[in-house]
Amino acid sequence: MTFHSGKTGTCTVNGNEVPLIDWSANSSAEIVKFINSKTSNYPLREATFRDFSGSFGIDFDFDNNPFGSPLSITAGTTLTNVKLFLNGTAGIYWGCASAVVSDTPQQLSVEGKIVTRINFVTSGTVTAPGGATP
Numbered sequence: 001m002t003f004h005s006g007k008t009g010t011c012t013v014n015g016n017e018v019p020l021i022d023w024s025a026n027s028s029a030e031i032v033k034f035i036n037s038k039t040s041n042y043p044l045r046e047a048t049f050r051d052f053s054g055s056f057g058i059d060f061d062f063d064n065n066p067f068g069s070p071l072s073i074t075a076g077t078t079l080t081n082v083k084l085f086l087n088g089t090a091g092i093y094w095g096c097a098s099a100v101v102s103d104t105p106q107q108l109s110v111e112g113k114i115v116t117r118i119n120f121v122t123s124g125t126v127t128a129p130g131g132a133t134p
Contacts, residue, residue, distance in 0.1 A: 010085045059113055
């Protein structure tokens with residue numbers, strides 16, 4: 001077995017690497033429950049539509065403002081080619097061809113740093129690490 005820390009993980013948006021602090025990925029499926037006269041005492045369930053949401057936290061860079069060019073990330077923006085890498089940009093990743101930014105909360109600690117969080121939902125297909133479709 002080969003285990004790695006998140007130290008070499010990163011994130012790119014349309015080929016631009018961001019100053020990553022952390023990222024999260026949430027792959028889900030809508031589960032429909034069927035209860036009728038033929039299901040006895042137990043419901044039957046079926047997975048239907050799949051969905052994906054995620055977020056990444058970045059250090060605010062005054063020389064490369066994430067709200068300005070080239071990233072231009074604001075609430076409602078559609079991002080292209082979002083990749084959440086597990087181990088460097090040559091490694092495996094969660095891939096979103098198109099993602100819509102839902103919100104961009106920002107936090108500042110006087111004794112710490114300015115953290116900007118980008119929360120998004122995908123619009124279209126997603127690939128899981130290793131190229132599988134979740």
